[in-house]
Amino acid sequence: MSDIYQEAGLPLWLRPYEVLVTSSYTALIETIPDTASIHSIKSRFPNISSLRDYFVAKYEENSPNFKLAQRNFVESMAGYSILCYLLQVKDRHNGNILLDEEGHIIHIDFGFMLSNSPGGVNFESAPFKLTRELLEVMDSDAEGTPSEFFDYFKVLCIQGFLTCRKHAERIILLVEMLQDSGFPCFKGGIRTIQNLRKRFHLSLTEEQCVSLVLSLISSSLDAWRTRQYDYYQRVLNGIL
Template structure:
């Protein structure tokens, strides 16, 4: 994640990602940096009883206010970054308890215990490229809004930048998987799938079309809704 942030800064892609510092203490323990001034979407929905868009209006002001518009822009730029990260690394367990919202409107994903080849309980519910819901789109202003279009443009720009610097990203995974006992490497070599997700064989125009398809399939994903429902009934996590 840190390397992706560096790449996006270098390539001037205006997305937001919040890396988390982890101090490893042993092969099964460590310290994780807390994210300050942020609360999970689960807690927001549970405590406010509001839709995500109405919560934004309550926290950041009217739709035309500078604070609200800035918060929506932050929301879009961070969603684009984490959409790319979740797609490339196949991050799973994206329920609302693992997605935070900070006091500036940024989305911040936490808990990367399931990625690459690992899924919670091997259920395989989350088959969409990443998580984008209608509530997220409502915050952006709807399917026909400029900010929703901006979200898709940022995903394209972020993927193009990541693809350009793929040689800086692949070795990290290749080195980590050798002799690793981590669940994410439990199904063998995962680098081939990761390499394929950079779509080296696609032109920029073909990749743009592919991004459109990925966003549409993620937005309309039945498996995402099923997993959110599963988490609601088994763990009480708000949908």
Template sequence: GEAAVASPPGGVTFEVAQDNFLRSLVGYSLVCYVLQIKDRHNANILLDRTGHLMHIDFGFVLGDTPKMGKVPIFSERAPFKLTQEFWDVIGGWNFREGGLGVKFCRMFEEAFAVAASHADEVASLIEAAVLNLTRDAAEARKLADGVRDRLRMRGPRGSKVQKNFIVDLVDGALTSWETSTYDWLQRSMNGYQ
């Protein structure tokens, strides 16, 4: 008889899992950038068996960061979490060796352009939610303006200026020492791996 072929873990191939990881990484990266979701240590990011990233615990958004009393524990300044480990999963920049870094940037650029076309709607929702929660019109406007600013196109869609902006965001996230330091801090203080 024929030998039984075991299906890969999770029932998907590495390539499918890598593509799922890439797509979810792009989406969450954009959302975390636009909404300034913080506290993105490894215990707040899950991975399913098919490669999808899933963020949990959205207690710190719109620039708010974890604090001890009124003092921030650590200032996360990276535009979004993009660790070297994440980058390694998608194969990095080297397209010839299967790296999907360029594809990540292209997908992020396209997703950004789509989100930017709805900047006013997104900002208005943020403003309404904050106003409803805090009754502080000035703070609500300030946070909404921050969302609008983050969703501002730096040049026409596909332009060199816009592409450079996206690459700078990605590079800023990928090379942020704050990300690895925050992961270390969470691991040391709370045992998060």
């Protein structure tokens, strides 16, 4: 998907990382330097209660650096939102979302995707994670109040979805090649591939896809079940 965005000349941003398999049960996973998880940022700076506070403290509100960090944040948020929706990436607590020095978010730990979820319960039912604190960095809020950066996020999500849709067969084929691998994400059987194909909505026109993406954003806005999953992780595992 990162290649697809780049080939199309889109500013949507992803940070792929390498995994070198060393046996059936072990691998070497590439370190992503100059990053920290949202959880560790909040742990390290107890006076910072939200991601917006961190951006203000690090980049100086209303400065050119602040605006650039916001732009980087939005471009990565859009890239990962489409990825999380299409591949149904779950377990998106703040220990699995990193922030780099330039303001990009980076998702890690893809142990739950396509058809499996933590505990076998699909608690994270929103299309992707779009909580209040993520919206606040885009100058919006839990209601999705329009702002320059939130509008930019919407445009990028639409462009990203339409572009990935043009390459649907390329993405589906890669997933199909692995369906007999025994990976837990294929526990849904043949429905795993069928549901992946459905999420591309190949029968819709591009105009209908615009409405579809806006509805995905709307149903992700500070979704109750997403908030509850974060709360569950905070209480059970101390993840802020």
